[in-house]
Amino acid sequence: MNSSQDIVTHALPHAPSLIQRPARAIPAALSVSWARSEAEVREAQALRHQVFAVEMGARLTPPKGAPAGLDIDLFDAYCEHLLVRTPGEDGEPGPVVGTYRVLTPAAAKRAGGLYSDTEFDLTRLRALRPRVAEIGRSCVHADHRSGGAIIALWGALAEFMARNGLDTVIGCASVSMRDGGHFAASLWKQIAATHLAPIDCQVRPRLPLPIDHLRQNLNVEPPALIRGYLRCGAKLMGEPAWDPDFNTADLPLLLRTADLPARFRRIAG
Template sequence: MNRSQILMHASLHAASLPRPSRAPTARLSISWANSESEVREAQALRYEVFAVEMGARLASPKHAPAGLDIDLFDAYCEHLLVRTEGDDGEPGAVIGTYRVLTPAAAKRAGGLYSDTEFDLTRLRALRPRIAEIGRSCVHADHRSGSAIMALWGALAAFMARNGLDTVIGCASVSMRDGGHVAASLWRQIAAQHLAPIDCQVRPRLPLPIAHLRQDLVVEAPALIRGYLRCGAKLMGEPAWDPDFNTADLPLLLRTADLPARFRRVTG
């Protein structure tokens, strides 16, 4: 596999993002980062969304440049980029990103990012075919759906090229209200979308669901709704991420469950 084929990361730290204001539709292009400077563009967008917009406390490595979201998994990941495209066809700013961690890269990294948040013992048999996605985010001006569609289409094609059939990661829900919305959302989603017992995982730092309200009628963030429409399953109770102040819902998606429009991309 060449560099453009081996893409990776973890935690599907898909932020619970606010609804966007209407913005002009931009032409978009999608590619994989092939230089350190392009990875830095993705990390700068992540910092803007996670730290500035969401207020996350990012634990970047010592001596890391300011204004970037960097963690120890980035060096093992390939980074998928969505850019705006100018009238002249030239690529513009990065407005969306995913990072992807393949099984081979996860071995080099010493495990999946999700291993730090969940006990994944029951997924042992699936690991050779799992791609872990994470740190997904889209700029506030471009959350109408086209950027996410572009990311998902490219990810589906990558999975097919590399013989992988399962995606895992975490969708994050803000805990600014103390966690009641997250606990209620967990209860709603689990009622219809819970994975079979052999694909369930346990959080290492659980959200204290028993001490939170679970009866609120809440709407799932757009990104989570999109995952569920694509056939994603909830693998268990959410973990609490104190740095991001989020509840992380562990999700699993098999490519066979993707809607036809994504499977056509892989053909």
């Protein structure tokens, strides 16, 4: 699930001390941990830049003076950052190949809201917000999108949610609009037919994707990350928003931890 930009110059200056122990390794070939230093956050931001700017063509607007080759925005300082790594040499940590960040309800208050508030009217979620964690900037390196990294991310998230008394996750899953948006419109139509959330959990985009002017009948395959979310029980909260800076259509997703497959609930327990 994705997001956008402004100021971050410190690692986690406002982050709450929620992380009591490292996330476990899932599966064995990958390791999962929460960033504990500015250097580790920078590794996540470098992977995000590679995926969003280089691969997807996003127009990032980092803060003045920010190092080149990083994706940085104002929400980073308030979030916990999860890292998936491949094995390194001589016992050293390997490179980061998957990441997302988590914004808790308390941190969202300090940040002035959720990132999703900038893209969607979340009025109908008001009653849920004290128990909602927002995940954003989700990405996996192109060489590791077969499923293992996504399983690792979601297993660690389930454990985090259980430990902190949270029961709902929301976020935006981004789809490239390099084809003008026809793929995104068709994907929305396809997923909405089977995974639309109940009306009391639906939201409205502030800048809607112009679905009615796009093809909606293409036979499309959801991107790996979105397939992973849906397999974990995620529901689509409404029509996609258009993010001109990232050149993406952003699909709003919601997942209740009670809907997670049994293997993730076992991890959380």
